[in-house]
Amino acid sequence: MSLNAATNTTRILKDNLFRNNPVASQIIGICSALAVTNNLINTFIMGVGVALSTAFSSFTLSLMKAWIPQKVRMIIQVLVLSFYVILLDILLRAFIPDIAKALGPYIGLIITNCILMGRAEAFAQANPPGAAFWDGLTSGIGYLMVLMIVAFFRELLGFGTLFGVPVLPDQFIPWTIMVMAPSAFFVLAIYIWIHNTLLAKKRK
Amino acid sequence: MKLNLLEYKDHKAYLVGFAVLVTFIFVLVLSFVNELTKEQVKKNQELFLIRAVLESMQIPYQNDQEALTIYRGRIGVKEVRGKRIFFTNPPEDKKYAILFSGNGLWSIIQGIIGVDSQFERLTGIAFVEQNETPGLGGRIEEPWFKGQFQGEKLVNGTVAFRTGQADPGDRDKDNGSVDAITGATSTSKSLETILKKALKDLEERVKEGGL
Numbered sequence: 001m002s003l004n005a006a007t008n009t010t011r012i013l014k015d016n017l018f019r020n021n022p023v024a025s026q027i028i029g030i031c032s033a034l035a036v037t038n039n040l041i042n043t044f045i046m047g048v049g050v051a052l053s054t055a056f057s058s059f060t061l062s063l064m065k066a067w068i069p070q071k072v073r074m075i076i077q078v079l080v081l082s083f084y085v086i087l088l089d090i091l092l093r094a095f096i097p098d099i100a101k102a103l104g105p106y107i108g109l110i111i112t113n114c115i116l117m118g119r120a121e122a123f124a125q126a127n128p129p130g131a132a133f134w135d136g137l138t139s140g141i142g143y144l145m146v147l148m149i150v151a152f153f154r155e156l157l158g159f160g161t162l163f164g165v166p167v168l169p170d171q172f173i174p175w176t177i178m179v180m181a182p183s184a185f186f187v188l189a190i191y192i193w194i195h196n197t198l199l200a201k202k203r204k
Numbered sequence: 205m206k207l208n209l210l211e212y213k214d215h216k217a218y219l220v221g222f223a224v225l226v227t228f229i230f231v232l233v234l235s236f237v238n239e240l241t242k243e244q245v246k247k248n249q250e251l252f253l254i255r256a257v258l259e260s261m262q263i264p265y266q267n268d269q270e271a272l273t274i275y276r277g278r279i280g281v282k283e284v285r286g287k288r289i290f291f292t293n294p295p296e297d298k299k300y301a302i303l304f305s306g307n308g309l310w311s312i313i314q315g316i317i318g319v320d321s322q323f324e325r326l327t328g329i330a331f332v333e334q335n336e337t338p339g340l341g342g343r344i345e346e347p348w349f350k351g352q353f354q355g356e357k358l359v360n361g362t363v364a365f366r367t368g369q370a371d372p373g374d375r376d377k378d379n380g381s382v383d384a385i386t387g388a389t390s391t392s393k394s395l396e397t398i399l400k401k402a403l404k405d406l407e408e409r410v411k412e413g414g415l
Contacts, residue, residue, distance in 0.1 A: 066210065071219060079226065083233070094245050097245075097252070104335045176386075180337070
């Protein structure tokens with residue numbers, strides 16, 4: 001790998017995790033960030049699912065980019081990402097049915113996650129397959145990272161557990177609001193606030 | 205002369221041809237994978253059902269394999285007027301269970317409820333499928349909630365849902381009622397209605413089917 005490619009790889013990683021984080025900076029993919037983050041296990045599987053489907057759909061679209069007519073570009077993008085999400089759904093249902101059951105409709109809804117379409121439009125259509133794969137994967141990890149942080153606080157305060165294991169004393173009264181979707185707005189907003197303040201400081 | 209297809213990229217025929225071809229390929233792969241995993245998915249669904257039947261009848265098992273063996277050896281199933289009725293085979297204490305299904309808050313709640321031979325007490329409840337709000341209605345899957353049904357006496361052929369405290373729930377097994385879930389009124393109300401109907405269905409069908 002040339003020096004240039006190596007710096008590029010790190011730059012994409014840093015960009016997608018921090019400076020250009022899909023959830024915290026671009027504020028996309030919020031819908032599922034609200035829905036699945038009251039439990040760390042589900043959040044983790046969901047995040048991995050998004051990372052893998054973004055990576056593979058970006059990779060495939062980048063491979064196909066020369067042949068895709070501009071007029072049907074977005075239709076083809078949706079087709080490819082639906083393909084990977086449905087594939088993921090089928091595999092989960094066949095091999096880890098308990099998790100598939102817990103996530104219910106949210107796996108299918110990855111199709112509508114803006115991160116997939118966003119990376120396909122913004123990166124995959126203008127970059128080589130390897131870079132597109134890496135960009136998709138790191139964007140997904142950036143999403144996973146933010147969701148895990150939100151889920152950490154929501155599960156801890158809402159259930160008194162982490163990954164389903166009780167960690168708070170019995171006297172702790174769970175905050176019911178943390179379990180419900182609205183609390184994700186608060187937690188996520190606080191996270192975005194801190195994230196962007198730190199980034200702004202760094203830029204100065 | 206070599207034909208370069210890419211020169212015709214903006215031509216209508218290319219557009220249609222390309223879209224059709226790409227769709228065809230992707231859908232073909234998907235249906236192939238779906239076909240390959242169909243058996244496994246079906247088996248998983250069967251297993252969810254089997255585990256729920258055993259749970260509702262309070263028959264313990266260690267793992268999925270054992271659950272399957274016990275189910276095949278000790279449980280009978282009969283379809284009476286469109287509903288699946290499960291029962292223990294002799295010489296065990298007779299227990300009956302029914303697969304119920306009804307609308308919850310968001311989608312269908314499906315599960316199994318079991319009763320003893322005299323229709324006097326419930327043996328237990330288990331869920332096969334539910335998509336209620338996690339942490340609220342979804343708590344119907346929690347042990348304290350399901351535990352309330354074990355050995356609960358039936359009053360007027362059903363159990364009533366009352367406002368109450370969460371964990372540990374209603375421990376009185378003779379009052380014919382269980383504690384509903386705080387903050388999940390809709391789920392609790394739906395489940396109460398579903399169970400009332402399921403228990404009536406079960407009793408009628410056990411008589412009809414001569415079980």
